[in-house]
Amino acid sequence: MKERIIGRVKRVNGPVLIVKDITNAMMMEMVRIGEQQLVGEVVKLYDGLATVQVYEDATGICPGDNVYGSGMSLSVELAPGLIGTIYDGIQRPLEKLMEASGAFISRGLSYDAVDHGKQWEFTPVVEAGTIVYAGMVIATVEETSRVQHRIIIPPQYQEATLSEIVPAGSYTVDEVIATLVLPDGKQQKITMVQKWPIRIPRPVASRLALKQPLVTGLRVIDTLFPLAKGGTVAIPGGFGTGKTMTQHSIAQWCDADIIVYIGCGERGNEMTDVLREFPLLVDPRTGQSLMERTILIANTSNMPVSAREASIYTGITMAEYYRDQGYHVAIMADSTSRWAEALRELSGRMEEMPAEEGFPAYLPTRIAQFYERAGFMRNLSGSDGSVSIIGAVSPPGGDFSEPVTQHTKRFVRCFWGLDRQLASSRHYPAISWLDSYSEYLGDVTQWWNDHSDGSWYENRLRIMDLLQKEVRLQQIVKLVGPDALPDTQNFILEVCSLFKTAFLQQNAFDEVDRFCSVEKQVKMLAVILAYYEKGMEAINKGVPMVKIRRLRAVQEMARMRLTVKGDELDKIDKIQLRLERSIDQIGGIYEN
Template identity: 60%
Template sequence: MLKTAKIYGINGPVIYLKGNTGFRMSEMVYVGEQKLVGEVIALDKDMTTVQVYEETTGLRPGEEVIASGSPVSVTLAPGILNNIFDGIERPLEDIAESSGGAFITRGVSVDSLDRTKKWKTHITVKQGDYLHAGDIIAEVPETHAITHKCMVPPEVEGTVLVTVADGEYTIDEPLVRLELPNGQEKELTMTQHWPIRTPRPTHHRFPASVPLVTGQRIIDTMFPIAKGGTAAIPGGFGTGKTMTQHQIAKWADADIIIYIGCGERGNEMTQVLEEFSELTDPRTGKPLMDRTTLIANTSNMPVAAREASIYTGLTLAEYYRDMGYDVAIMADSTSRWAEALRELSGRLEEMPAEEGFPAYLASRLSAFYERAGMMHNLNGTDGSVTIIGAVSPQGGDFSEPVTQNTKRFVRCFWGLDKSLAYARHFPAIHWLTSYSEYLNDLSHWYQDNVSPKFVDYRNRLMALLNQESSLLEIVKLIGSDVLPDDQKLVLEIARVIRLGFLQQNAFHPDDTCVSMEKQFLMMDTILYLYKQARTLVTMGHPMSVLKSENIFDRVIAIKYDVPNDRPEMFAQYHRDIDAFYQHVLEKNA
């Protein structure tokens, strides 16, 4: 018998039920005549507090609230990929059909996944096998790019009594019947249900050792992120947070992308949905949506659902990680999520902390980012969840609470700079405010897979950029003409690094994604030019002569002139630098 209670008070998305309702903490409930979805967030003997994931306009005291008997959960089965959900895993296309218009009506009850579609299924176990939690019982080609692996739910194990033959089945049809250790029998389907606020279990966590290669030079070379790592992209309005996440989503060597649009503008989410639908997967040539799931929760949707959308996306990511896939989550943006926490906290009359955010903001952020990691799964496979969260500090102020607390829990910080964005320098990640703590962890990978010199070259480029920053302070005061030629050379080489290496054109066929080999050879060429030019300056040749040779601009243009699949062309640039060196010597002999 399901428990029920009557609404006593309503405060925006928060409703109060008087008396001892018998509801449980974090239980999902259905509110009012329209059966709006809600969650129990506070309990005491006199009052139960529920947050509602839909608009509460029109609700009145006395309406009935029905307990579901289970926590807020997501349905896990084939059909998640190439789909667009709202914050509590309801497919937006199905909602639009049932609503009969452009606007989503309240109380819509649709299945999270298609329960009538038949999936081509290959059973991977046989009668007599003893299965443990996480073991794979069937494989389903979910899309062209991804094979869905149906698993034994966590905390279930037993001996296979019966299996079905290979064929086509819906997500609810039994595939395997187990005899449990207690003698009872249990039927397994393709479907699992998992509470969104509970991390899925794993065997153990690996330390960071493999980079998530994104094809973006300033990320891969300067501030890399590991598979299973965490990164924040903070930046003010118009600095390119969303575009940077799009580039990573398209080109990163992750198997699956979960894009969470959390409280973003509706037109921006529309653009994401349209662009992702049109993008071609560089791996397969098929649509990128074949390995992507979008969770759309725009700024005009109820704040409680915005708060839940982050956990919904995380749980879907952990499910695919358990199959042995590398998953990347793009959370855009965690600031809107924190604002939802602040609004709910205010409605609950909790004591506010800094800038009105709740005192538990830091613990909620840490719980979110802690669910990332490279894991050894229960079934013996290895998978990872990488979290890349955009932060939208008001006015671009990085000292506000969400940015500062995020910095405590992420090991990679890509600070976007509005002056770079206004100068059309994209990605607008500033090399002086950004950092990555993964560089040392990944150095062995770079040595083994790219070059033993890779990390050294990267550090030398950073040293030149830091020198440029110091020299520019002097230039502001007294002008560049009074600098000695060796310092003028540092400014010129730093310009080559900024324009030729750090700046990247997302719309150029060769520059939009760059292989690690080309990134290394570009660094090698820039540093070789610096070495030869510095030798000439040491010998007394003025910078005005060196700059007249046009070699610096030729090296800047490498990113466009050398295709990714023609690394042998870099040898010609070394010959050109040597020719420049000889020409300056002969000209000034």
């Protein structure tokens, strides 16, 4: 169905069109172009002309083609049925597109984001006559075995009277399930589907302090550089350093309720692997497929560049919708560098003045607008929810000084820098303990201390101090060799080497090591520091370092990440006890 004609194409420059004879058009309005009804968006209005960016292949568009306005901004459908679906950058279901056109997507295809013919089991939780307000939950739908979809009053209706609500039963998302009487006396019909503009953040009651960590099960992250729920983090790294694998591991094991994975401009074969592997991943909480709490957005590097630019807004709008229902959502954006390159290409075609390395001058603003939509929020309904953003950055040549990485560092509070040397030596996750940092330490310390014996923060400081000392000692070793150092300094090198292999390194394919609980991390760190303290005492008594290193308990400690399961933490206590006794025994011999 064609909407009203608002103009005609004057000039075509790839995905950017100049439209003339503009009548009654709005900024950011969604439009359709030509007889094929290609999707586009108005991004500039001036002197009777408009600039439109097209979200599909613009081949075949000619000057003179009609442009049809929709009267609304580019929006997403929000309703039961989003979970487990694979979308493109403008929320078209890829499986439906493949059924209609095969492996290569035809232009002008348009499908609803959710199945409007499927019936859902609807259960009201309020009665007719209730005073309702924006964001209030009025019913529930079992979307998957993992996610209970909560039907909420759309944010535009601040207060109203619920005059009617249908009884429990099976309904489609298009059927009227409630009727509101607004303060002016008008009636408003409510269905289970809402629409929301992708570039406008959904409203909340307030932003709350970040106090809970997003537990990922990766020791180098949780212990050294924790991310708070509702926080933002950048994962920069060159090709092959493990950005995507790190995000996959976090998606599977983190304690977020819902995962939104945005493949933004990545290689087609890599995205294909994601689409094939994600449905096969098992949710460790339920034993079901991980797709039962995941939404995938796939916009590969060979897809239209404009849709790549829109894809991250599509993803975060869906994330905010589930946050409004009281869920904790984690977004994996892979990668924001490709999104920035899409901005650069579109900006160049619109003949805007370039800034550093050709990126548009508004690049920092766009990056800030994206990351600022994260947060731990008090929703309009009074529930709490969060959106955590984990954004991968792909700097050319691994150069962290390039604009996208530098601007991203300004707006995120956590930085997991991937190191090529670590990746080359098969040390995964290849997160550098020298380049990375987290500003959430003070926020989550109380939570960590509550879930440990209160020693987490102090122990973390001690091990980070040892790692810094190791860097300085390694510089000396490179000049004069390890034999020139006394045993007390060589032991620091030994402990740090053990810490890297026994703690920081983690095998994603090992049944035991792929996830490490908070309790296990605390105990593992404690036993390594106990080894350092007891070892230094023994060395000061004259015990040779080689005697300490060869102890059987030290070998057990080096393997504990692979041998101690999450429900066998008492084994770590026994390792520590044997270790301390063995070192004390050797120390006693040399002391006497």
